[in-house]
Amino acid sequence: MSKLKKILVCSMMVAMLSIPATLSRQVMAIEVSKYSVPDFSIMIGNRLYTLEYANDKKNESEITKAIAGNIGDIYIKTTGDNWVDNSTGGEVAVSIINKLDVKLFNGVAVETPSVKKGSIIFKSVDIDTNFQLGNLAYKIGDIGTVCEGYASAIDGYTFVSADATFTGKFASLDQPITLNYKKQNIIVNVPPTTTVIGITANQMFNESDEAYVLVQAVDEDKETTKIRVSLDGVEIANVNKTYMFQLNTRIVGGHVLKINSIDKQGLVGEEQTFVYIVR
Numbered sequence: 001m002s003k004l005k006k007i008l009v010c011s012m013m014v015a016m017l018s019i020p021a022t023l024s025r026q027v028m029a030i031e032v033s034k035y036s037v038p039d040f041s042i043m044i045g046n047r048l049y050t051l052e053y054a055n056d057k058k059n060e061s062e063i064t065k066a067i068a069g070n071i072g073d074i075y076i077k078t079t080g081d082n083w084v085d086n087s088t089g090g091e092v093a094v095s096i097i098n099k100l101d102v103k104l105f106n107g108v109a110v111e112t113p114s115v116k117k118g119s120i121i122f123k124s125v126d127i128d129t130n131f132q133l134g135n136l137a138y139k140i141g142d143i144g145t146v147c148e149g150y151a152s153a154i155d156g157y158t159f160v161s162a163d164a165t166f167t168g169k170f171a172s173l174d175q176p177i178t179l180n181y182k183k184q185n186i187i188v189n190v191p192p193t194t195t196v197i198g199i200t201a202n203q204m205f206n207e208s209d210e211a212y213v214l215v216q217a218v219d220e221d222k223e224t225t226k227i228r229v230s231l232d233g234v235e236i237a238n239v240n241k242t243y244m245f246q247l248n249t250r251i252v253g254g255h256v257l258k259i260n261s262i263d264k265q266g267l268v269g270e271e272q273t274f275v276y277i278v279r
Contacts, residue, residue, distance in 0.1 A: 043075040043083075046103040053106040062107055075100075118143040118170030120177055122150055127160055127180040141170040150179070157181040192217050192225040192261040192269040199247065199257065203276045211247040217261030217269065225263045232256055249278045 040051040044066045054063055067074070074086040081094040102110055122137040133154055139147055146169055151159040160180045162168075198213040205211055217225045229237035229245065232255055237243050248255065254277050261269040 037077055039077055039079050041077045043077075043097070043100065045070040045072060046101050048102045048105050050106060059107070116143045117141065118172055118175065120147055120150070120170060120175045122177050122179055124152070124154065124179045124181055126157070127182050133157065133181060139170075143170050143172070145170055150177075154181055156184055156186065158184055187220060189263070189265050189267055190220050191267050192219045192263045194227070194259060194261045194269050194272060196259055196272055196274070199274050199276060201274050203274070205247065205249045205276060205278050207249060207252055207278055209249045211249055213245055213247060213257075215243045215245075215259055219263040219267075223264075225261050225269075228260050228262070230258045247276070252278050 037048070038050050042049045042051070042054055044063075047066050047070075049063065049066075053059055075083050075092055075097060076086055077083050083092045083094060083097045084090065085092050104110065117140055119138060119140045122139065124133040124137075125131060126133060137150075137152065139150060141147055151162070153159075158181065160182050162179050163177050166177045194215065194217040196213065196215055198211065215227050215229065217227050219225050224241055226240050227237060227243045228235065229243065231248060237245060247257070254275060257274040257276065258271060259274070260271040263269075
């Protein structure tokens with residue numbers, strides 16, 4: 001036991017040799033983080049010993065062999081979550097200690113308990129109609145772990161929420177959860193609609209008659225779109241509002257009036273052509 005006592009002296013714990021301690025048996029696992037480790041316990045490689053066990057004379061041979069055969073550092077817990085490196089006496093972050101594996105505790109091999117699994121049955125519905133969207137989805141994972149990626153992308157819908165009781169983790173077998181989706185309001189861009197009032201195809205006018213034409217064009221969201229008007233091949237209007245103009249009835253003969261519209265996305269409507277005659 002002289003080697004072990006030398007280790008404890010280096011860690012300034014020799015005064016605590018007579019304190020009894022036991023390891024919590026409530027949790028059995030491999031990582032140190034799964035244990036409730038008593039103060040002044042010793043970590044030699046993957047072997048964990050309580051102070052009481054290490055200072056028992058009958059265990060001296062076992063401890064000596066563990067020290068002699070160990071590769072790496074020896075860690076000693078002081079109080080709370082504090083650990084020190086026996087070689088340097090420096091403090092070691094508990095996050096490093098927690099990730100170390102324990103294969104033997106006080107000379108006995110650690111048994112890793114089987115991990116309990118939980119399953120979740122996800123049902124996706126339209127939040128407004130309660131209509132089911134697609135098939136049920138099943139996910140299985142360790143109880144207590146986070147269930148990731150449970151809200152799938154559904155074309156034409158936006159995910160809103162899950163049941164208020166859902167914690168986001170696997171909790172039990174066959175846990176039914178409803179996922180709420182809302183239908184997206186998708187506006188499909190269509191060609192603008194153009195209305196022409198005041199003229200019809202092949203209409204006859206007397207020379208110098210006053211004739212007016214009103215042109216209105218709107219797109220799918222009822223907004224006025226650009227209007228283009230040409231007479232006999234010459235553009236006479238290119239405006240972004242309702243347009244009214246007077247026909248040219250001063251020149252006798254046939255005339256060609258073309259009217260079209262273009263929305264903000266550049267989609268062109270159906271061109272309308274009117275031929276009229278002045279006599």
